[in-house]
Amino acid sequence: DTVLTQSPALAVSPGERVSISCRASEGVNSYMHWYQQKPGQQPKLLIYKASNLASGVPARFSGSGSGTDFTLTIDPVEADDTATYFCQQSWNDPYTFGAGTKLELK
Amino acid sequence: EVQLVESGGGLVKPGSSLKLSCVASGFTFSSYGMHWIRQAPKKGLEWIALIYYDSSNKYYADSVKGRFTISRDNSKNTLYLEMNSLRSEDTAMYYCAKDHYGFMDAWGQGASVTVSS
Numbered sequence: 001d002t003v004l005t006q007s008p009a010l011a012v013s014p015g016e017r018v019s020i021s022c023r024a025s026e027g028v029n030s031y032m033h034w035y036q037q038k039p040g041q042q043p044k045l046l047i048y049k050a051s052n053l054a055s056g057v058p059a060r061f062s063g064s065g066s067g068t069d070f071t072l073t074i075d076p077v078e079a080d081d082t083a084t085y086f087c088q089q090s091w092n093d094p095y096t097f098g099a100g101t102k103l104e105l106k
Numbered sequence: 107e108v109q110l111v112e113s114g115g116g117l118v119k120p121g122s123s124l125k126l127s128c129v130a131s132g133f134t135f136s137s138y139g140m141h142w143i144r145q146a147p148k149k150g151l152e153w154i155a156l157i158y159y160d161s162s163n164k165y166y167a168d169s170v171k172g173r174f175t176i177s178r179d180n181s182k183n184t185l186y187l188e189m190n191s192l193r194s195e196d197t198a199m200y201y202c203a204k205d206h207y208g209f210m211d212a213w214g215q216g217a218s219v220t221v222s223s
Contacts, residue, residue: 033209035151042201042213043151054211086151090208094167095141097151 002026004087004098013106017075020101022087024068031091032070034063037100038083046085047072079105108132108212110202115217122192126217128185128202133212136160136180139205142187144198145216152198155187156205170196192221 003025012018022032030050035043045054047063050070062073074081082105087098114126128140142155155176156165164176175188185202200217203210 031208035210042215043210044213045209045211048206048209048211088151088153088209094165095153095156095208097153099150 001094002028002089002092002096004089004096006085006087006098006101008099009102009104011104011106012077014079015076017073018077018103020072020074020085020103022065022070022072022098024070024089026092027067028089028091030066031089032063032065033088033090034061034072035086035088036081036083037086043086074103077103077105081105108204110204110212110214112200112202112214112217115200115219117220117222118192119223120193120221122221123188123190124192124219125189126187126200126202126219128187128214130183130185130202130204133204135178135183140176140178140185141203141205141210142174142176142185143201143203143210143213144196144219145201146195146198149198157185189219192219194221197221 005023032050034047036046037043051063064071084100084102086100109131112128139158143153154167154170157176173191177186197220202214204212
C-alpha cells in the first residue's frame with residue numbers, strides 16, 4: 001500500500017503562512033487530495049488533484065506538488081483553521097490517507 | 107445541497123453483524139460511485155470500500171475483505187455496508203462519501219459502531 005507521511009502537529013500564529021507536507025512512499029502522479037476535519041465533524045474536501053480548490057473553499061488555501069511530495073498551504077492562517085488536515089491518494093490501489101497533521105493556533 | 111445521512115450504528119458483541127445505511131439527496135445518486143471510510147477513536151481515516159455508480163464494480167480494503175459487503179439501491183438513493191464477523195478493531199465512526207474521480211467531495215456525519223463484549 002502507498003504510505004502517506006505527514007508531520008503530526010504544527011503551531012502557528014494567526015496571520016502567518018503555514019505549509020503542511022505529505023510525502024508518498026511511491027509516486028501518485030497528481031492524484032493527491034486534502035481534507036480538513038474539525039473536532040466532532042466529518043472531513044471536508046479542500047483541495048483535489050494536488051492544486052485544485054474545492055467549491056466554497058477560501059482562496060487562502062492552496063496546494064502544490066506532484067509525484068511523491070505535496071504541500072497544503074494556508075496563507076494567512078485564521079483562528080477558524082484549527083483542525084486536523086489529511087492527505088489522500090487515489091493513484092494507487094487501495095486508496096490511502098495520511099495520519100493527519102493537527103494545526104493549532106498560538 | 108448534497109446531503110448524506112448515515113444510520114444503523116450501535117453497540118454490538120464480537121462476532122455479530124450490523125448493517126449501515128446512507129441516504130443521499132441533493133445530487134443524482136445513480137450517477138456517482140460511493141465510498142465507506144472509517145475512523146477509529148482518536149485515529150486517522152481508513153478507506154474501506156468503493157462501489158461504482160451502477161454496482162458493476164466493488165473494491166475493499168484487505169482489513170474488511172470477506173467480512174464486509176458494500177451495496178446500493180439506486181431506486182432508494184441509499185448506500186449500504188453489511189458488516190459480519192465484527193471485531194473489536196472494527197470499532198470506529200463510519201462515514202459514507204460521494205466519489206468524484208477518486209476523491210471524496212461530500213461526506214456524511216458518520217455512524218458510530220462499537221464492538222465490545
